[in-house]
Amino acid sequence: MTDLPQAIHRGLQPFAHLSAPxxxxxxxxxxxxxxxxxxxxxxxxxxxxxxxxxxxxDDQLTQALEKLxxxxxxxxxxxxxxxxxxxxFHRKRFLFQLTAAGQAAEQAIALYxxxxxxxxxxxxxxxxxxxxxxxxxxxxxxxxxxDPAKVHLLLLSLAERFSSLADNAQAFxxxxxxxxxxxxxxxxxxxxxKERLIxxxxxxxxxxxxxxxxxxxxxxxxxxxxxxxxxxxxxRREAADAVPEGADEAEAYGRAEAAAYASWENRWQGLKxxxxxxxxxxxxxxxxxxxxxxxxxxxxxxxxxxxxxxxSGRSDRSxxxxxxxxxxxxxxxxxxxxxxWRAAFGLSSARHLTVTAETVSAWKDGDLPPGTxxxxxxPVRISPQLRRTGSYERRGRPNKIQDRSQARxxxxxxxxxxxxxxxxxxxxxxxxxxxxxxxLDVLDPRAFRLFLTLLGDALAARHPxxxxxxxxxxxxSMEVRLSLVPDGGQVEIxxxxxxxxxxxxxxxxxxxxxx
Amino acid sequence: MIPAEELAQRxxxxxxxxxxxxxxxxxxxxxxxxVRRHLAxxxxxxxxxxxxxxxxxxxxxxxxxxxxxxxxATHPARGRSGERFGRRRYVVLCLALAVLERADAQxxxxxxxxxxxxxxxxxxxxxxxxxDSRAERADLVAVVRTLLDWGVLRRVAGDEDAYLSAAGDVLxxxxxxxxxxxxxxxxxxSTIGAASFEERLAELTAEPVADxxxxxxxxxxxxxxxxxxxxxxxxxxxxxxxxxxxxxxQRHAITRRIEEATGLLAESRAEGIAMVDPDDELTDVxxxxxxxxxxxxxxxxxxxxxxxxxxxxxxxxxxxQAAAAHVSFWRKGVTEPxxxxxxxxxxxxxxxxxxxxxxxxxxxxxLPAIARYALGTPVIRGQ
Numbered sequence: 022m023t024d025l026p027q028a029i030h031r032g033l034q035p036f037a038h039l040s041a042p043x044x045x046x047x048x049x050x051x052x053x054x055x056x057x058x059x060x061x062x063x064x065x066x067x068x069x070x071x072x073x074x075x076x077x078x079d080d081q082l083t084q085a086l087e088k089l090x091x092x093x094x095x096x097x098x099x100x101x102x103x104x105x106x107x108x109x110f111h112r113k114r115f116l117f118q119l120t121a122a123g124q125a126a127e128q129a130i131a132l133y134x135x136x137x138x139x140x141x142x143x144x145x146x147x148x149x150x151x152x153x154x155x156x157x158x159x160x161x162x163x164x165x166x167x168d169p170a171k172v173h174l175l176l177l178s179l180a181e182r183f184s185s186l187a188d189n190a191q192a193f194x195x196x197x198x199x200x201x202x203x204x205x206x207x208x209x210x211x212x213x214x215k216e217r218l219i220x221x222x223x224x225x226x227x228x229x230x231x232x233x234x235x236x237x238x239x240x241x242x243x244x245x246x247x248x249x250x251x252x253x254x255x256x257r258r259e260a261a262d263a264v265p266e267g268a269d270e271a272e273a274y275g276r277a278e279a280a281a282y283a284s285w286e287n288r289w290q291g292l293k294x295x296x297x298x299x300x301x302x303x304x305x306x307x308x309x310x311x312x313x314x315x316x317x318x319x320x321x322x323x324x325x326x327x328x329x330x331x332x333s334g335r336s337d338r339s340x341x342x343x344x345x346x347x348x349x350x351x352x353x354x355x356x357x358x359x360x361x362w363r364a365a366f367g368l369s370s371a372r373h374l375t376v377t378a379e380t381v382s383a384w385k386d387g388d389l390p391p392g393t394x395x396x397x398x399x400p401v402r403i404s405p406q407l408r409r410t411g412s413y414e415r416r417g418r419p420n421k422i423q424d425r426s427q428a429r430x431x432x433x434x435x436x437x438x439x440x441x442x443x444x445x446x447x448x449x450x451x452x453x454x455x456x457x458x459x460x461l462d463v464l465d466p467r468a469f470r471l472f473l474t475l476l477g478d479a480l481a482a483r484h485p486x487x488x489x490x491x492x493x494x495x496x497x498s499m500e501v502r503l504s505l506v507p508d509g510g511q512v513e514i515x516x517x518x519x520x521x522x523x524x525x526x527x528x529x530x531x532x533x534x535x536x
Numbered sequence: 537m538i539p540a541e542e543l544a545q546r547x548x549x550x551x552x553x554x555x556x557x558x559x560x561x562x563x564x565x566x567x568x569x570x571v572r573r574h575l576a577x578x579x580x581x582x583x584x585x586x587x588x589x590x591x592x593x594x595x596x597x598x599x600x601x602x603x604x605x606x607x608x609a610t611h612p613a614r615g616r617s618g619e620r621f622g623r624r625r626y627v628v629l630c631l632a633l634a635v636l637e638r639a640d641a642q643x644x645x646x647x648x649x650x651x652x653x654x655x656x657x658x659x660x661x662x663x664x665x666x667x668d669s670r671a672e673r674a675d676l677v678a679v680v681r682t683l684l685d686w687g688v689l690r691r692v693a694g695d696e697d698a699y700l701s702a703a704g705d706v707l708x709x710x711x712x713x714x715x716x717x718x719x720x721x722x723x724x725x726s727t728i729g730a731a732s733f734e735e736r737l738a739e740l741t742a743e744p745v746a747d748x749x750x751x752x753x754x755x756x757x758x759x760x761x762x763x764x765x766x767x768x769x770x771x772x773x774x775x776x777x778x779x780x781x782x783x784x785x786q787r788h789a790i791t792r793r794i795e796e797a798t799g800l801l802a803e804s805r806a807e808g809i810a811m812v813d814p815d816d817e818l819t820d821v822x823x824x825x826x827x828x829x830x831x832x833x834x835x836x837x838x839x840x841x842x843x844x845x846x847x848x849x850x851x852x853x854x855x856x857q858a859a860a861a862h863v864s865f866w867r868k869g870v871t872e873p874x875x876x877x878x879x880x881x882x883x884x885x886x887x888x889x890x891x892x893x894x895x896x897x898x899x900x901x902x903l904p905a906i907a908r909y910a911l912g913t914p915v916i917r918g919q
Contacts, residue, residue: 338633338715340634341719342630342637344725346626346627347660347662356609357733357737358623359610359612361737364603364737365719365720369611369820371555372766372890374823375814375819376814381814394807394904400907400910402912407826407834412831
């Protein structure tokens with residue numbers, strides 16, 4: 022009947038069940054065996070396991086047990102006990118027990134879970150213990166001949182207390198980080214936990230501030246009273262227990278004492294580094310711990326704030342958007358949706374009517390009182406082209422033949438007008454004999470422009486050193502004669518555009534076009 | 537920088553924000569730079585004069601424009617070709633945002649669609665969306681394109697057309713900071729329990745009631761300034777007695793500040809005030825405008841300004857005639873039977889949006905500002 026394959030030692034896979042499907046069932050089964058072993062019960066029948074698990078002894082359980090046997094966690098022995106039914110008799114029956122490998126795996130897993138699940142605790146009690154022990158050391162340091170045994174024991178318990186404090190502090194810092202990280206998951210748990218945590222850290226920080234200062238003072242005081250003598254006492258006492266080695270007993274003893282002393286010095290330095298900052302660059306562990314704790318509280322408060330924000334209405338935007346989706350779905354009509362859209366998102370453009378520069382200046386010129394109705398105010402003029410065709414540009418093919426008679430007539434008129442004006446200006450400029458510049462009358466703009474052209478032509482034609490010049494205008498219509506009047510001084514010619522000043526000249530302008 | 541230039545820049549920045557309350561580095565880099573350069577002054581001005589919040593960082597500027605509950609339905613969300621959003625798009629847009637709010641830093645159109653489908657299926661929504669039809673897929677794509685335009689999504693690979701033809705997918709970055717600025721109201725909709733639509737809207741836009749005269753006056757001034765900044769025309773008839781009295785007495789001070797800050801001009805008339813724009817930029821609806829729709833609008837406005845009002849039937853007849861008269865200038869199909877309905881609807885939508893006409897049931901009436909347009913005298917070139 023014992024045809025279950027017993028795992029060969031070399032092929033053992035006692036951790037295989039951790040990554041198998043149904044891992045949790047395997048874990049529960051194995052824990053049943055581990056607990057049974059604690060009660061000094063070695064063998065379990067499947068029914069026993071089922072009872073412990075509060076379930077039926079079904080095929081799934083049987084398969085799990087067989088699988089565990091295969092992996093080497095359990096071993097199966099034929100069950101020779103009596104049965105009460107035919108079916109049971111024909112079924113393969115086994116007794117199961119943990120194998121050594123299975124047992125070791127269980128212990129390893131337990132250790133792993135403990136280490137992972139460890140919530141470091143801060144020991145404010147340890148702080149006051151350390152302070153008290155240091156206080157006693159100070160007393161011993163004052164004695165001329167302290168009792169080595171008492172000093173040694175005191176130092177030992179100090180070292181032990183301190184290392185547990187340091188270990189715990191480290192674990193605590195790690196668990197703080199975890200506590201803050203897990204804020205994403207279990208919200209309720211986090212919120213409940215944070216109150217206690219904050220209280221706890223608060224208390225510890227207060228203790229650390231009080232006892233820490235006291236410890237730092239005691240450490241300084243001890244160093245002033247030659248703490249090394251005390252350390253040496255302890256080292257000597259430890260060395261006394263050293264097993265004599267080698268030929269020279271005294272030398273071995275000396276070596277042991279030196280080693281013990283160095284170790285005590287080291288521990289002392291550790292203690293000091295914990296409580297006394299060496300300098301600004303290397304703050305004490307206690308200070309670092311305090312800072313970390315304060316930072317942790319701050320992060321915790323932030324995390325709580327975030328959680329609260331997420332729960333309160335304002336910042337759960339996802340819920341906001343879902344609500345809006347429902348409102349849109351339930352809105353009575355399209356107009357309502359557009360209103361909701363604008364109110365909720367506020368992304369619409371501002372909207373303003375246009376105005377043209379002409380209209381604005383018409384308003385200004387009209388000096389409109391604000392009580393003017395729209396009907397009576399100067400309007401914005403719509404281009405007739407736009408009004409007629411819906412477009413500012415001409416559309417379609419241009420006319421093949423354009424009637425330009427209108428334009429031509431305009432041009433002719435314009436040319437006539439200009440000719441007449443020029444003739445008038447010439448007539449106005451004609452001097453009819455030499456005239457002093459200063460005697461020219463006030464000139465109108467057109468005549469003046471003509472005069473400036475003449476003057477420019479004449480001056481350009483004059484060679485340096487000459488005082489008289491005669492020039493004909495570019496179009497050959499006028500002649501100008503210009504001579505400088507010695508000592509004539511500056512003269513002014515008044516025009517509609519302003520005043521021209523220059524040296525006095527005698528000027529003669531003749532219209533060559535006759536008349 | 538000389539002061540005039542500084543002022544011009546600041547005006548451009550403020551106008552940009554009024555036209556596009558959400559500016560992103562991807563779409564409006566120059567405007568964003570201007571807003572950031574004048575952020576302190578703009579923020580101070582907006583807080584003082586309007587009570588609106590302005591935030592800006594290297595990626596995004598957002599002006600949180602709040603609006604009164606009012607019955608102004610002329611500001612719909614629009615798709616890329618200017619079409620108005622309908623119920624399905626609005627709902628899908630909100631669902632997509634809800635999904636994105638919970639999403640990872642990247643997502644694909646396919647996954648987004650799937651999750652929108654899931655949330656659309658929730659019974660309390662009472663909304664059918666299955667993505668089975670091409671129309672529904674097109675709506676989803678329109679929504680996604682809106683999100684792209686806002687900068688909530690940034691396309692990494694693929695394109696939406698491929699998705700539409702069911703041939704491919706599109707990968708997007710989700711821009712969380714932009715997503716966080718989309719909702720304007722001070723109060724989250726999910727905290728409002730009202731059951732009727734009007735109550736919901738009222739609570740969403742409610743502002744705290746000021747409890748001293750000074751604060752009440754300040755609140756009133758801000759309210760009026762906002763309307764003048766946002767609306768084409770503010771008619772005295774639309775204000776309550778206190779607002780009207782305040783606006784009449786403070787008209788000059790309020791409009792001068794707006795003119796100074798935006799370059800808009802106040803057209804103060806007996807019936808109300810219009811802040812008009814000499815640059816014709818600061819608007820989403822224009823008049824006059826070229827082409828068929830603009831021309832119909834112009835003709836309908838002209839028709840209405842000459843009389844006391846008209847019925848829809850009269851206007852339809854008028855548009856039919858106008859279409860026949862301008863058939864050579866207008867787009868194809870305007871003279872087909874029934875085309876006048878569409879043309880008239882567009883014209884009335886524009887005129888209503890500009891506060892130039894009022895549609896009440898079957899009757900359309902010109903509002904006072906419609907008289908501000910007239911036909912210009914012909915100009916002959918060369919004269």
